[in-house]
Amino acid sequence: MARRVSAIILGAGKSKRMRLTKSKIILDLGGRPLIFYTLDVLKRLGIKDISLVVGYKKEEVKKVVREEFPDIRFVHQRIYNGTAKAVEIALPFTKEEDVLVLYGDTPLIEAKTLRSFINFYFKKNSPCALISGRLPFDNDLGRILRNSTGEVIKIIEKQQLTHPVDEVNSGIYCFKKSHLGKGLKKIKMNRKKREFFLTDIVEIFSHQNLRVSPYFLEDWRQIIGVNTQSNLALAYKLLNEKLLERIMHKGVRIIDPYTTFLSYDTKIGRDSIIYPFTYIEKNVIIGNNCSIGPFVHLRQNTYIKDGSSIGNFIEITRSQVGPKMRAKHFSYIGDATIKEGVNIGAGFVTANYDGKHKYKTFIEDYAFIGSHSVIVAPCKIGKNALTGGGAVVTKNVENNMVVVGVPAKPLRKREK
Template sequence: MKEFSVIVLAAGKGKRMYSNIPKVLHKICGMPMIYYPIKTLISLKHYIKQIIVVVGYKSEDIKKNLDEFFPKENIEFAYQKELLGTADAVKVALEKIKFENVLILCADTPLLKKDTLLYFIKDYLEGNSVCSIITSKLSYPNQLGKIIRDDNQEIMGIEEQLDSKKRDIEVNSGIYIFNKEVLEDNLKKIQIKPKKKEYFLTDIISIIYREGFKIRSFSSTEPEEIFGINTRDDLIFAENIIRRRLINQFINNGVYFLDKDSVFIQEGVKIGKDTVIYPFTFIEKNVIIGKNCSIGPFIHIREGTRISSNTQVGNFLELVRCKIGKNVKAKHFGYLGDTVIKDNVNIGAGTVTANFDGKKKNKTIIDKEAFIGSDTILVAPVKIGKKSLTGAGSVVTKNVKPNTVVAGVPAKFLKKVS
């Protein structure tokens, strides 16, 4: 049988984060940590037929997030009432398991790649084993458990609480595949740890070994993939890696970054080829940028913004929920919020769309070939007509008809555009 059930462990609070937010909901590149392993699992539907997330601390918050980001997926939930360790978390999910192969991983390992998980699954199936573990050799093992092997180099157990001064140690990733029957039979043999008052899933490895089963291992060649997040410093580490991966994907698809290290980009962004991204650009999730654009430097493009091809934006500009057409220039400092800018528009330095009236956000529409003078304030809701101009320093509070020049505070009609 090639079908797999997956148990994702997400019940813990994450005490070392010093936060009221569940650890797995802390953001990495704009998305909650748990988003990444779930996304990876969903991409392997040929094998993975069931996903069960074990939740505990603030379980409804986790469920709400997963429902938001994966509304079409049938993700199941098991509830761990008391946080009694990883073995207990697996136990509460067992009754939901539908398939004989059970993959177990933690929700705090967002760096695990699709290909690694795919090869792990294939290796397990080819090896005809009842248990397999992803392992890796680390120079600095940190909090990961050490793989213990017998004289025949068979895995016989996992040793926790490592001496962090040792180097090049084979460690446990916390990512396992079990035969369902073997898992069920041996999980109940795990004893509680008296000091921590928890049941450790790692203890099942020595139990299975003593039962006479061989435990297979699959080596991860990129140790960062099994990195588990426990602290905010770990969160920063993971953010930098995922950001680097995103940027490298764009480079491979024809986008040019003058300085990769000074660009901050989130999940779900789309950028067309031949676009140039200048230093100190921050692009939030779900932004779409067309082909052959110039973006930055020093620009903040917030969620929901759409920028069409051949457009130039940058130099201390903030864009919020904007829809910007082709061949637009907004190259100097300003704020544009809830604004529709059509093709061939020039936005002068210092332009502000005043979109918030104290109660709600209002829209500004700037029609084709309009010219917005420097330091113009557009008080929304307002529309600037096609081929119209505003004088420098104008405060526009009323709609401007096409082919019209307005100026002043408040802006008034001056003349028709010839």
């Protein structure tokens, strides 16, 4: 953007409706903290002056955010007395004359939308602009009231309506800093809730003949706020739909999008096929021409290389497998490196945890792991080696060796 703005993100609340013991803005959404989506969008827009207002569980929030966004400014709201006061304490720290205000619990807003909104605000040159929209279901967002000429004059709660109004306030605003500062001082405490609400500034501006410019957003999904557990589930559903659409556009076949669950950074290669009830956590890469599922759980730090097939009821975590590895039936693979052309029989388990530490398993090219084999890590299975059905392998296996029994012992050499 050619013109610069400061950003204030509101994230101090207790999230009472979610009944949490942690701040909702660091809840996991598709493999990353919810607040990261908003921060990432602002960074992509080139907004450098960002203040995050924190309060409830502030040290936990700061620790999480600093891991990926070390330059964020934190402003502490010591008393939870409303959104207007949150903005008021952050405003003196802002460096620019134009200020973007948004909530930390609106993770699906897109960079192109915010860019367009900010450009709209500068074009209108009004003291305030806001994003409004319409949701296709009942909701508790504040309603936008307009006068007979279509000008925005007030934001009120749904319960205060005297006639049906379906245009809602997104909670995303742009302000002239000088007008915002003066308006905040005029906001009075809501007697019922004993809080100062930023939404009241719209009526204050209206009374002063200061224009509030509405930017109507057709895509309601982008303004979903996370205030309840149901909202969080909906936000992930909508995010997942976007992620699925993105990878299908790149040549991945999804048999059933309704039962396939991705993370924000999931990478899947072309010509791969994902069967129903597949759940993929963050930092998972699937290569080209792979077959995954049904009923597969791919956990963090897993890399499935080209041409591999992962079948029914399999969990893989912190492992690299393939290329052309086959595991067709119920197995657990953890902390393993499995090389090219390995065949994994049904019921295979890497016993990678001894109660204190986790250990690694290495399976070399073209090894054949028999059904119900257990490999007790740390352990290495050599090239072209074979474990018999039900074997419990506790020692390294040489190349081309067949091992059987409990514990597994060498039986004979296998033909190359």
